[in-house]
Structure formats: structure tokens, C-alpha cells
Amino acid sequence: MIDTIGTDIGEGEERLRLEVEDGIALLTLCRPGTLNGWSWESTRQLGLLADRIRFDPAVRAVLLRAEGRAFCAGIDVTAPGGAMTGDSAAQRTRNYYEGIRWVHERFAVLSRLPQPVVAAVQGYCLGFGFELALMADIRVAADDAVFALPEARLGVAVDAGGDLRIAREAGAGWAKLLALTGRRIDAVTAERLGLVQLVVPPAELDTTARALAAEIAANAPLAVQGIKRAVDAYADAALPAALDRVAMTAALTLTSEDAREGYTAQAARRPPRFGGA
Numbered sequence: 001m002i003d004t005i006g007t008d009i010g011e012g013e014e015r016l017r018l019e020v021e022d023g024i025a026l027l028t029l030c031r032p033g034t035l036n037g038w039s040w041e042s043t044r045q046l047g048l049l050a051d052r053i054r055f056d057p058a059v060r061a062v063l064l065r066a067e068g069r070a071f072c073a074g075i076d077v078t079a080p081g082g083a084m085t086g087d088s089a090a091q092r093t094r095n096y097y098e099g100i101r102w103v104h105e106r107f108a109v110l111s112r113l114p115q116p117v118v119a120a121v122q123g124y125c126l127g128f129g130f131e132l133a134l135m136a137d138i139r140v141a142a143d144d145a146v147f148a149l150p151e152a153r154l155g156v157a158v159d160a161g162g163d164l165r166i167a168r169e170a171g172a173g174w175a176k177l178l179a180l181t182g183r184r185i186d187a188v189t190a191e192r193l194g195l196v197q198l199v200v201p202p203a204e205l206d207t208t209a210r211a212l213a214a215e216i217a218a219n220a221p222l223a224v225q226g227i228k229r230a231v232d233a234y235a236d237a238a239l240p241a242a243l244d245r246v247a248m249t250a251a252l253t254l255t256s257e258d259a260r261e262g263y264t265a266q267a268a269r270r271p272p273r274f275g276g277a
Contacts, residue, residue, distance in 0.1 A: 008048070009045055009048070014030055015029070015030065015039065015041055015045045015046075016029055016030060016046060017030045020056065022214070022217075023058060023214075024059070024060070024061050024062070024063055024210070024217055025053045025056070025059045025061070025063070026063050026065065027049060027050075027063065028065050028066065029065070029066035029067065029071070032066075032067045032068025032069070033068075034073075034078070035069070035072070035124060036067070036068065036070060037072070037073055037074065037075060037076025037078070038072055038075050038129065038132070039075070040099070040103075043102075043103050043106045043107070046107070046109070046110060047105070047106030047109045047110075050110045051109055053115065054114065054115075059115055060115060060216070060217035060218075060224070061115055061116050061117075061118065061213040061214070061216040061224075062113060062115050062116070062118065062213070063120060063209055063213045064110075064117055064118065064136055065119070065120040065209065066120075066122070069123045069124075070125075071119075071120075071121045071122055071125040071133065072127075072129025072130075072132060072133075073124040073126050073129060074126040074127030074128050075127060075128055084096045084099055084254070084255075089255055093251045093252060094251070096250065096254045096255060097247055097248055097250075100159050100160075100247040100250050104160065104161065104243050104246075104247060107131075107132070107135055107160060107161075111232075112232070114228070114229070116216050116224060116225075116228050117136040118136060118138045118140065118209055119133045119135075119136035119138070119139045120140050120205050120206060120208075120209035121139060121147075121187075121196070121205075122141070122145055123144060123145060123146065124146055125141075125145055125146065125147045126147070126148050126149075126150060126184075127148070127149060127150055127151060128160060130147050130148065131149075131160040131161065131162035131165070132160075133147075134162050134166070134169075137228060138197050138212065139197055139198075140196070140197065140198045140205065140209040141187040141190060141191070141196045141198070141205075142199075142200060142202040143186075143201055143202065145186070145196075145199075146185070146187075147186075147187075147195065148183065149162050149178055149182060151179070152179065153262065153272070154259065154262035154266060154272075155253060155256060155261060155262030155272065156259045157246065157249040157252075157254075158179050158246070159246060159247070159250035159254075160246075161239070161246055163176075163179040163246075164246065166179070166193075168235055168236070169194045169195055170193040170194050174193055187199045257277045258274045258276065258277065261273060261274060
């Protein structure tokens with residue numbers, strides 16, 4: 001039996017959809033027309049739905065997935081309200097800093113759920129999409145999945161902590177290589193680095209990820225949740241302070257001339273000319 005959970009998200013405005021089926025919360029990115037591009041509103045809805053999952057006694061595991069040919073191709077630059085405003089550079093920086101801290105708080109609602117989260121990833125998993133997938137406890141990827149943190153190529157910092165989580169999973173060297181170059185890697189490479197736990201053909205992605213979530217959901221909830229908390233406490237010991245540094249670095253770079261140049265160059269399909277300001 002499938003139970004669709006009501007929210008205060010307006011009809012037609014859904015960025016994510018939540019259903020509960022046989023003890024599994026199906027959390028689905030549902031804007032395939034934009035390659036599930038991420039926005040401030042996506043972040044708000046993620047926090048809202050994750051809170052609902054947290055307090056639902058029927059949910060024993062979560063499956064994070066996406067409709068269409070991409071998991072999430074990164075920021076949706078066409079979404080309204082994408083850029084922070086302010087009367088000065090300092091005020092804009094402050095506003096970005098608080099906005100990014102707010103994003104971290106919403107993402108933490110997902111990553112700190114008592115129930116384990118399995119992510120099913122296909123196609124493009126870039127920028128915010130990659131960072132979102134890294135919030136999951138276990139990642140299953142289709143063999144057509146492509147991962148990258150391209151922010152440095154646009155003149156901005158990685159802003160949701162994806163580079164920190166790569167350092168945790170694969171080591172600081174790989175985190176720096178991927179974040180400093182913006183280089184893309186395929187699913188097999190991601191599996192080799194420990195960023196993905198299983199790689200399957202695209203046709204088998206949903207079945208495999210659901211079966212894994214069901215396997216977890218069948219185990220004793222108190223034991224499962226205790227194991228997750230213990231592992232996270234060890235793995236994330238230094239994360240809060242590092243995320244605050246991430247928020248400030250992202251705020252500074254998002255208000256820089258290099259960021260303006262990076263996005264302008266991308267739109268014009270030319271190499272950026274960064275000046276370090």
C-alpha cells in the first residue's frame with residue numbers, strides 16, 4: 001500500500017515528492033524537465049519532507065531517487081530568487097553566508113535522519129546533485145552516472161560540503177583533485193573511490209536500490225538507527241566547524257568578480273578569464 005503524505009507545498013510547485021511504501025520512504029526529485037536542477041525552494045522542500053520522514057514511525061529506511069535521465073545536474077539557474085541581493089558587497093556576502101548556513105541546516109535534516117538513506121543515482125550527478133547524493137548513507141549508481149563538483153570552474157567554492165564528504169569517504173587527495181579541477185568521473189571510478197557502493201545497469205537501478213532499502217528496513221529499527229548514529233559520530237567528528245568555513249568561503253566567492261566572470265563565460269560558451277578578485 002502506498003501512502004502519499006500531504007505537505008504545504010503548492011500543487012505544481014513540487015521539487016520533491018514523498019511517498020511511503022512498505023516501510024520505505026520514497027523521496028523523489030520530480031523536475032526531470034530541468035534535469036532536477038536545484039534551487040532554494042528545493043532546499044526548503046527537502047527539509048520539510050525530511051522532517052516528516054523523521055517522525056513517521058512507519059518509515060524504517062529512505063530511498064532517495066530522481067525521475068528522468070539525470071539525478072540532479074546542479075543549480076537551476078532559471079529558478080527565481082537564485083542570487084542574493086544587498087546594498088553593498090559586505091551585505092551581499094553576509095546574506096549569502098546566512099543563506100548557505102540555512103542550506104547546511106536543511107541538508108543536515110536529511111543526513112541526520114535516524115533512518116538510513118539509500119540514494120539511487122543515474123545520469124548527471126553534478127554540483128549540488130553530487131553533494132545531495134553524498135548525504136545518503138549508501139549510494140547505488142547506474143553505470144551511466146557521471147559525478148563532478150564543477151564549482152571552481154565557475155569561480156565559486158563548493159558550498160554544501162561535498163568536498164568534505166569526499167575527503168571523508170575517499171581521502172583528502174581525491175577531494176582536492178575533484179574539487180580543484182571540476183573533473184568528471186564515471187560510476188566505476190566513483191565505486192573504486194568508495195563514493196558509490198554498488199554499480200548496476202540503468203534498467204536495474206530502481207529494483208536494486210529498493211531491494212537494498214527493503215533489506216535494511218527488515219532489520220531491527222533500534223539496532224539499525226544506533227549503528228547509523230555511531231558510524232556518523234565517528235566519521236563526522238570535525239564536520240560542523242568545517243562546514244562553517246565552507247559557508248564563509250562560498251559566500252565570499254559567490255560575491256566575487258570571478259564568479260560573475262565564470263557564469264558569464266559559461267553562458268557565452270567561452271573559457272573564463274579569472275583575475276582573482
